[in-house]
Amino acid sequence: MKAIIFEKYGKPEEALALKEVTMPIPSDNEVLIKIHSTPINDYDWSLVRGKPYLYRLMFGISKPKNPIAGMELSGVVEGIGTKVTKLKLGDAVYGDISGFGFGTFAEYICIHEDAVLVKPDELNFELAAAIPHASTLALQALQDIGKIEKGQKVLINGGGGGVGTIGLQLAKLSECHVTGVDSGEKLNMMKSLGFDQVIDYRKVDFTKSGETYDLILDCKTNKSPFSYLRALKPSGIYVSIGGNPSSLISVLFWGKIFSLFSKKKLQILSLKPNEGLDQIAQLVIQKKIRPEIDGPYPLEDTPRLIQYFGDGKHTGKVVIRVSE
Numbered sequence: 001m002k003a004i005i006f007e008k009y010g011k012p013e014e015a016l017a018l019k020e021v022t023m024p025i026p027s028d029n030e031v032l033i034k035i036h037s038t039p040i041n042d043y044d045w046s047l048v049r050g051k052p053y054l055y056r057l058m059f060g061i062s063k064p065k066n067p068i069a070g071m072e073l074s075g076v077v078e079g080i081g082t083k084v085t086k087l088k089l090g091d092a093v094y095g096d097i098s099g100f101g102f103g104t105f106a107e108y109i110c111i112h113e114d115a116v117l118v119k120p121d122e123l124n125f126e127l128a129a130a131i132p133h134a135s136t137l138a139l140q141a142l143q144d145i146g147k148i149e150k151g152q153k154v155l156i157n158g159g160g161g162g163v164g165t166i167g168l169q170l171a172k173l174s175e176c177h178v179t180g181v182d183s184g185e186k187l188n189m190m191k192s193l194g195f196d197q198v199i200d201y202r203k204v205d206f207t208k209s210g211e212t213y214d215l216i217l218d219c220k221t222n223k224s225p226f227s228y229l230r231a232l233k234p235s236g237i238y239v240s241i242g243g244n245p246s247s248l249i250s251v252l253f254w255g256k257i258f259s260l261f262s263k264k265k266l267q268i269l270s271l272k273p274n275e276g277l278d279q280i281a282q283l284v285i286q287k288k289i290r291p292e293i294d295g296p297y298p299l300e301d302t303p304r305l306i307q308y309f310g311d312g313k314h315t316g317k318v319v320i321r322v323s324e
Contacts, residue, residue, distance in 0.1 A: 003106030004302045005067045009050030012310070016048065016303040021068075024110040025079075031087050031113050032079030037129035037296060038104040039162070040318040042242055044069045045310040052245045070104030072096050074119060074128035075322075084113045092119040094128035096136065096273040105302055107322055117277060122285045130291040130317040132273070134162030135280040138170055138217070141239040141269045143276075146215045148174050155179045155206060155231070158219030159195060160186035162291070162317040163241060166280075167217050168195060169289035179213070181206050182312075189315050193292070207231045215239070221247045225254040225266050235263040241271070292316025 005019045026032045047069050050056050059065055074094040077087050087093065095116035103109050119128045141163075142148045154171045156164045159180025171178045172194055180187075180195040187198040199206055207227035214236050216228065221243025228238045228251070240251055248268060255266030283289045296319045297305055309318050 001107040002299065003068050003103075004070075004299065006048055006064060006069065007067055008063050009048070009056070012045075012048050012306040013303045016306070018300045018302075021106070023108055026081040026084075026110045028081040028083040029112050029114075030081045030110045031077045031084055031093075031116075032108060032110050033073065033075040033093060033116070034078045034108055035073050035075040035104055035106065035322045036125035036324075037074045038070050038320050038322060039072050039129055039133070040302075040305055040309045040314075040320070041071055041133055041162075043071055043098070043102075044105075044306055048306055049310075054245055066102055068103040068106050070106070071098040071102050072129055072133050073104040073109065073116070074125040078108070079110075081113075086113050087116075087118070092121075092125075092128075093117060094119045094123075094125075094132060095277065096132040096271075098133075099273040105299070105320070107299075115273075117274060120281050120285060123281060126293060126296050126319050126321065127284060127291060128281075130162070130293050130319055131166075131280055131284060132277055133271075134317055135166045135289075135291065136274060136276050137163045137241045137269065137271055138167040139276045139280060140271065141217050141241055142167060142170050142215070145239045145267050145269055146217065146237050148176065148215060150175050152176045152214035153179075153212075153233070154215045154217070155181065155211075155213045156217045156219070157181045157201075157206065159198070160190050160315055161219055163217075163219050165190075165193060165292045165316050166289060168193060173283075173288060176215075179206070179211075185313070186315060189292075212236065217241070218243065221251060223247060225251045225258070228266060229258065229262075229264055232264045237265045238267065240266075240268045293319050295319040296321035 093116040097115040100115040160182035179197040184200040221240040
């Protein structure tokens, strides 16, 4: 089978290559999935470069333990282990597999049956691949932690990406006023999606604008926790889904301190893969939300696309079509 292989850390277009590798064989609780579509995520950008260096502690100091990246998929079950009970041959499936492993930049993968869900027939493979990770991040951040309420004033930092575009649509279902922050090149697209206000982060620091918000969803945490407190209303909630490791640690530490004497909350989401995915799928099927898809692109284009993602030039989810 074909797969995008990386055996060293570095720039995506130098570290990655399309190669022929041996087809995997499912163990007792695993299924063999023929992958149709897979997206690119922050994890892939960080892992391939080995930056931040914390990733190397988890995935290999000098070189990656697993030479195939990728954490989301849609596809069809083509093989099953002897103890598999939830899936059968021919099932169309989708999901965020990061709770069990990685390796979706390939034509096939073996993964624990609990890593995926049966795909609704109403979703095509590109749509199904685009929603598991970003949509559940947005849902869990806004609904479970942020406790979003009707009519709130919401800000999404990184509003033009996969999480941000879904977050906007979820907030609009609650009739919220939503401000989006991203690069200037994305602002027109963001306005067309329905953001009430857009901010170019290169020109305006939203934490210094004087505006305050009931709820902030931050996809790009890179400031001090004191900055975020300044941008919150007296009972506001700030939720980060990722960003600079040192900034995240600072938010985690100070968030616990501030909670002792302030109603303002600083929290970091620990994602529960695929939790809420069925809810998101129904919203997509009902056309109440729709993922923005950048692509689909061919598998061999993956090295360039990871760099494209890292440069922040994408809009929505960058999706790769692995097979028809």
